[in-house]
Structure formats: C-alpha cells, structure tokens
Amino acid sequence: MRQLILMRHAKAKRGSKKMADHDRPLSKRGRRQAAAMAEAMRHWKDLEGEIHVSGATRTHETLDEMAKRLPELALSERADFDEALYTFDANALLAWLQGLPDATERVLVIGHNPALLELARWLCPTAPDELPTGSMLHLSLPDTPWQSLERHCAERMVSLTPEQASHALFERRAPESPKLDKLGPKRRILEMLAHQYRRVRALELGVVAGVDAEFLHQYRVTLRRSRAIGESVLTTIKVPGLKKRLKRLKRRAQATSDLRDLDVFLESLTVTPPPLTSRSRQALERWLQARREEAHASLCRQLVQPDYAEVMQDWWDFINSRAFKQALAGLSSKRIASVLIERLERHDQALAALTLESDDEALHDLRKAVKRVRYLAELDPKRHREFLSGLKHRQRLLGDFQDLCTRQAWIEAFAASARNAPRRKRECDAWRAALEEQKQALREEIMALAPLSGTYREALKR
Incomplete structure (x- = not known):
C-alpha cells in the first residue's frame, strides 16, 4: 500500500501589511507544536519516505523545528521544497500528487489548509472536519499508480494533533x-x-x-x-x-x-x-x-x-x-473526622504487624490503606492540610516498594519467555535478587515509620 501523510504547518504569526502571507514565520506556540510532532511522527514512521514542503516560510520552519529534534534523520537535507505546494486549492494539490512517480511509496507533504483537508476528504469519507495547525493525517492508499487515485479510495486513516502527541501541550488547553x-x-x-x-x-x-x-x-x-x-x-x-x-x-x-x-x-x-x-x-x-x-x-x-x-x-x-x-x-466535617480516625487506627494496626518476613501483599495492603486515608482527609483539606503534606514521604516509600515488586514480575516473565537461554536466566535471577535486597531495605524503612494516629493528632494541634 502507498502511504500519504498530510501535515499542516505549525501555528504562524499573523500577517500584516508589511509582511506577505508567504513570509509569515512560526509563532512560539508553532515552534512548540512542530517540536512535539517530531518524535510522534518518527514513532509512527511518518518520516521514513519522501518529504515535500511548500515554499512558504512557515512550512520551512515547521520542518526545521522537527529537524532540530531529530538531527540523525537529516530531514532538511532530504526535503524537496516546492512552490507548487504553496496552494490552498485541493484540486491543485491532487494534480501535484497524481504527478508523483510510481516508485514513490511513502510521501510526507507539509502544506496548507484548506487544500490539505479538502484533499483528505476527497480521498477518505471519514476524514475529520478540521485539521488544526501542526496536525497530520496519515492515509493508506491502494497500491495503484498515483495518477489513478480515485475519490474515497483510502483504505485507512489516522490523525494526530500536537495536543495529542504532547501532554505538555495538552495541559496548556x-x-x-x-x-x-x-x-x-x-x-x-x-x-x-x-x-x-x-x-x-x-x-x-x-x-x-x-x-x-x-x-x-x-x-x-x-x-x-x-x-x-x-x-x-x-x-x-x-x-x-x-x-x-x-x-x-x-x-x-x-x-x-x-x-x-x-x-x-x-x-x-x-x-x-x-x-x-x-x-x-x-x-x-x-x-x-x-x-x-x-x-x-x-x-x-x-x-x-x-x-x-x-x-x-x-x-x-x-x-x-x-x-x-x-x-x-x-x-459533615465531624463525620469525616470520625471515619478518618477509624481508618488511621486500622492502618496503625497493620503497620505494627509488619515484620521483615511479611510477604509483599502485606505492604501492598498498607499502601492502599494510606491512599484511603489520604483521599478521605482530602474531603476536608483545610483541616488536614499539614497532615496530608506529611503523608507524601510515606506514600513514596510504599510506591517505590510496589514498583520493585512489579519490576521483578516482569523480569521473571521475560526470563521465562527465553527458551534455551540459561545465561540470560542467570542474569535475570541475579537482577531479581538485587531488587529483593532493595525491597528489604525499604521494608525496614517502612517498619520504622511512626503510627499515623499520632501524626494526625500532632498536625491538628499546629
């Protein structure tokens, strides 16, 4: 199948009377968008084929920002900059696409709306209603000559926006x-x-x-x-x-x-x-x-x-x-406090019952008990602010213990998956033993923690 990736340039600065549309550079937000899409598109293998870029400044800079993040791919050196792609007309873009040589199997086009989106809709009936700046559409097309492309011929389409590729960008909106x-x-x-x-x-x-x-x-x-x-x-x-x-x-x-x-x-x-x-x-x-x-x-x-x-x-x-x-x-706050005290007492009993020989499940249960205490205290945060602050260290220790247990389980599964590899199994066994030593040290640190009931009463006095 042929692969067509349509990418809209990242966010550009607004035009002015002194600046032609062709010359508009990327804004700060646009640079962040392009950088976010670089790793995502490499992950999806969208940068492995030919790269064709509109002659506009904003499309050049979109590729440049991606190239900075992925210098080993030499994106700018591989790219073809074509003024024919500085178009807002889907028919013109389709004509350009149909002129590609049959040897081209995978192509990335960095261009402009509405041409990109209208072309995508012509090729795929399920194309989205919009293509925000910095976003891309990946279409899988029949293995026929480019000049034979037909309406709604795309067999598969996936889309990605910068805000879906980067949690940091998502958080901004x-x-x-x-x-x-x-x-x-x-x-x-x-x-x-x-x-x-x-x-x-x-x-x-x-x-x-x-x-x-x-x-x-x-x-x-x-x-x-x-x-x-x-x-x-x-x-x-x-x-x-x-x-x-x-x-x-x-x-x-x-x-x-x-x-x-x-x-x-x-x-x-x-x-x-x-x-x-x-x-x-x-x-x-x-x-x-x-x-x-x-x-x-x-x-x-x-x-x-x-x-x-x-x-x-x-x-x-x-x-x-x-x-x-x-x-x-x-x-009511009174009812929350009453139930919280009951949970603190149960937690303290479980903590006191721990020994160096306690199984992992006992510490997992203790971790869950601390989380329940925290969430209950958060129902009345003003009253429990200092107490909640003191829980963080305890939760981190128990969380680290949980992570080590999980790691051991995956290592064991990996070792079991390798047939006729005794050396690898020995390496994994030694690794799991080293993690067990770390767990034992955490056990001792957790067992030395003070009961929560006393911590709670002290926090309320302050």
Missing part, C-alpha cells in the same frame, strides 16, 4: 481546575468529580495516540482519584447506586495497569541501566516494547467499545443527579 478553597465538602466533591470526568474524557485521545506516556498516567490517576473520592464518600454516608458505579470505574482503571507498569519499567531502563549484557538488555527492551504494544492495543479496543461510553455517560449523569446531591447534604 486542558479543562481548567475548579477553585475549591472556599467551598464546603458537598460543593467541593461535586466540583472535583465533574472536573475529573471532563479531564478523563479529554485525555482519551492522547491515550489512544500512545505517543506520550504521561497521557495514560494522568488518565489512570484521574480515574482512580474519582473512584477514591466516591469510596471515601461511601464510608461516611449512604448513597444508593454509588457502589456499583465505583466498581465500573475500578474495572476501567484496572485496564490500564499493565500498560502503565510497562511504561514505568521502560523509562527506568533509561535512568538506571539494568545489570545485563548488551545483548540481553536489547532483547529485554524489544520484549517489553512488544508487551507494551499488546497492552496499548487492548486498551484502545476497550476505549472505542460502546459500553465504555455508556459507563462514562452513566457516571456523569449520576454525579449530576438530584439524588446524589441530596445524599451529599448529609456529609
């Missing part, structure tokens, strides 16, 4: 966080849940794109935070219908677990090289990437299923329902 400082518990919870719902839905496109791992991280965190708030509410008051909806949110968050674990593990390999031979390390990275692609594909399939949209819409309807708002009226 993400749903704004509500101001909660002056709100009571009821209004605070309603505002938080509504904001988190909007944020989850906004993050979905970046999760599906799969370029920036931070999208998945924030998607997962936001889903789990919504569930945690709901569970905290449920421990203090009765809310009919809430429990079953929280179970659905839990399943959605669990669907991200393997993918997030793999992202964290892969990132750790760049920070701390594993104690493996070069050959084994390369094999590990390939194996982890393959598992990541499988996990990402599985999650993407779930996100496009009708039942996912139904679950999310049902959650939105529920948190906006009159019944939920009426139930929250029974929530």
Whole structure:
C-alpha cells in the first residue's frame, strides 16, 4: 500500500501589511507544536519516505523545528521544497500528487489548509472536519499508480494533533481546575468529580495516540482519584447506586495497569541501566516494547467499545443527579473526622504487624490503606492540610516498594519467555535478587515509620 501523510504547518504569526502571507514565520506556540510532532511522527514512521514542503516560510520552519529534534534523520537535507505546494486549492494539490512517480511509496507533504483537508476528504469519507495547525493525517492508499487515485479510495486513516502527541501541550488547553478553597465538602466533591470526568474524557485521545506516556498516567490517576473520592464518600454516608458505579470505574482503571507498569519499567531502563549484557538488555527492551504494544492495543479496543461510553455517560449523569446531591447534604466535617480516625487506627494496626518476613501483599495492603486515608482527609483539606503534606514521604516509600515488586514480575516473565537461554536466566535471577535486597531495605524503612494516629493528632494541634 502507498502511504500519504498530510501535515499542516505549525501555528504562524499573523500577517500584516508589511509582511506577505508567504513570509509569515512560526509563532512560539508553532515552534512548540512542530517540536512535539517530531518524535510522534518518527514513532509512527511518518518520516521514513519522501518529504515535500511548500515554499512558504512557515512550512520551512515547521520542518526545521522537527529537524532540530531529530538531527540523525537529516530531514532538511532530504526535503524537496516546492512552490507548487504553496496552494490552498485541493484540486491543485491532487494534480501535484497524481504527478508523483510510481516508485514513490511513502510521501510526507507539509502544506496548507484548506487544500490539505479538502484533499483528505476527497480521498477518505471519514476524514475529520478540521485539521488544526501542526496536525497530520496519515492515509493508506491502494497500491495503484498515483495518477489513478480515485475519490474515497483510502483504505485507512489516522490523525494526530500536537495536543495529542504532547501532554505538555495538552495541559496548556486542558479543562481548567475548579477553585475549591472556599467551598464546603458537598460543593467541593461535586466540583472535583465533574472536573475529573471532563479531564478523563479529554485525555482519551492522547491515550489512544500512545505517543506520550504521561497521557495514560494522568488518565489512570484521574480515574482512580474519582473512584477514591466516591469510596471515601461511601464510608461516611449512604448513597444508593454509588457502589456499583465505583466498581465500573475500578474495572476501567484496572485496564490500564499493565500498560502503565510497562511504561514505568521502560523509562527506568533509561535512568538506571539494568545489570545485563548488551545483548540481553536489547532483547529485554524489544520484549517489553512488544508487551507494551499488546497492552496499548487492548486498551484502545476497550476505549472505542460502546459500553465504555455508556459507563462514562452513566457516571456523569449520576454525579449530576438530584439524588446524589441530596445524599451529599448529609456529609459533615465531624463525620469525616470520625471515619478518618477509624481508618488511621486500622492502618496503625497493620503497620505494627509488619515484620521483615511479611510477604509483599502485606505492604501492598498498607499502601492502599494510606491512599484511603489520604483521599478521605482530602474531603476536608483545610483541616488536614499539614497532615496530608506529611503523608507524601510515606506514600513514596510504599510506591517505590510496589514498583520493585512489579519490576521483578516482569523480569521473571521475560526470563521465562527465553527458551534455551540459561545465561540470560542467570542474569535475570541475579537482577531479581538485587531488587529483593532493595525491597528489604525499604521494608525496614517502612517498619520504622511512626503510627499515623499520632501524626494526625500532632498536625491538628499546629
């Protein structure tokens, strides 16, 4: 199949009487857009074929910004700059495309709207309604001569915007966080849940794109935070219908677990090289990437299923329902404090029961207990601000322990996947043993932590 990638130039400065449209340079935002798209397009293999660029300054600079990020690809040296692509007419662009030699299998065109978008719509009936600056459309076309292109002949199309490729750019235009400082518990919870719902839905496109791992991280965190708030509410008051909806949110968050674990593990390999031979390390990275692609594909399939949209819409309807708002009226600071003390006592009992021989599950349960305490305390943040600040170190220790356990599990799975490779298995066994020593040191540090009940009382006195 032939591959056609249509990319609109990044955001340019506005024109003026003293500046021709052809000469408009990129704005600061445009430079950020182009830089964000560089790594994404390499990831999608969109930079491997011919590169044709309009003669306009803004398209030149779009490629230049991408080339700065990927100097090893020599993008500027490979590019053909063609004034014929400085066009806003889709018919002219189609005529140019039909003039390509048959030997051209993959081509990237950096040009202008409305020509790019209208051409995409002519080739593909499912093309989007808009193509923002810095965005691209990748179309898979029949393996026929370019001059034989027909209307709606594209067999597949994917799109990507800079805000889907870069979480940093997404955050610049993400749903704004509500101001909660002056709100009571009821209004605070309603505002938080509504904001988190909007944020989850906004993050979905970046999760599906799969370029920036931070999208998945924030998607997962936001889903789990919504569930945690709901569970905290449920421990203090009765809310009919809430429990079953929280179970659905839990399943959605669990669907991200393997993918997030793999992202964290892969990132750790760049920070701390594993104690493996070069050959084994390369094999590990390939194996982890393959598992990541499988996990990402599985999650993407779930996100496009009708039942996912139904679950999310049902959650939105529920948190906006009159019944939920009426139930929250029974929530009080006194009740929150009462339940919080009960949870602190349970946590302290679990902490006191830990020994150096305690299994990993005991520490995982303790980590969950600390998270429940934190989320409950966050229902009344003014009262618990100092206490919440003191929880961060404890959560970090328990989170580090969890990461080491997860890493061991993936190493074991990797070793098991390598048949007739005794040397690799020995390397992995030694690595897992070294991680076990780190876990033991963390166990000792966690066991030495002070009980939370005392920390809570001290924080309230200040």
